[in-house]
Amino acid sequence: GDSVTQMEGPVTLSEEAFLTINCTYTATGYPSLFWYVQYPGEGLQLLLKATKADDKGSNKGFEATYRKETTSFHLEKGSVQVSDSAVYFCALWVPNFGNEKLTFGTGTRLTIIP
């Protein structure tokens, strides 16, 4: 079945450090890939997405490139801020004739220290 594997957290970085959160996937079809962010006590917010191979999604300084050859969608940011502290979820969605669903990774907790 379809699955998403994320790097285990928690991840702790200093402000202005470079961020990478790894995400790899297994899918039977041609998935769309997503990164969602969850701030403490809140629901999930869509951060970025990519719908086909080599697409780059970007938002708020975050980027991720859909790599079909390595089945990966790693999240990156060049300079993190304290306000980026949250849990990040990688997810995939595969078209399936009305039976589609989002498959989520287990999430990576990120803490940025000043």
Added chain:
Amino acid sequence: DGGITQSPKYLFRKEGQNVTLSCEQNLNHDAMYWYRQDPGQGLRLIYYSQIVNDFQKGDIAEGYSVSREKKESFPLTVTSAQKNPTAFYLCASSLQGDEQYFGPGTRLTVT
């Protein structure tokens, strides 16, 4: 403002009682979803509905029930048959199923 509302934010119940969680959206989305989130875990799909008066079981439907009488509303009932109901419940909606928009969640505690 368009969005998804869930109420209440916190809910406390005694074991053996059924409880209904509310989810309303004004995004004119056809599809709606219920997820359960436990500490340190990803989201698990409970039920989803792609059209009014129709819904399907997700991965962990046992002990839960839903209805979809209106496009805007998708309430979830946690029944006394759910063995471990304490969790954070998230509702989402989507126009086409892929890009989903989430509500703020309801934290249910059953003692």
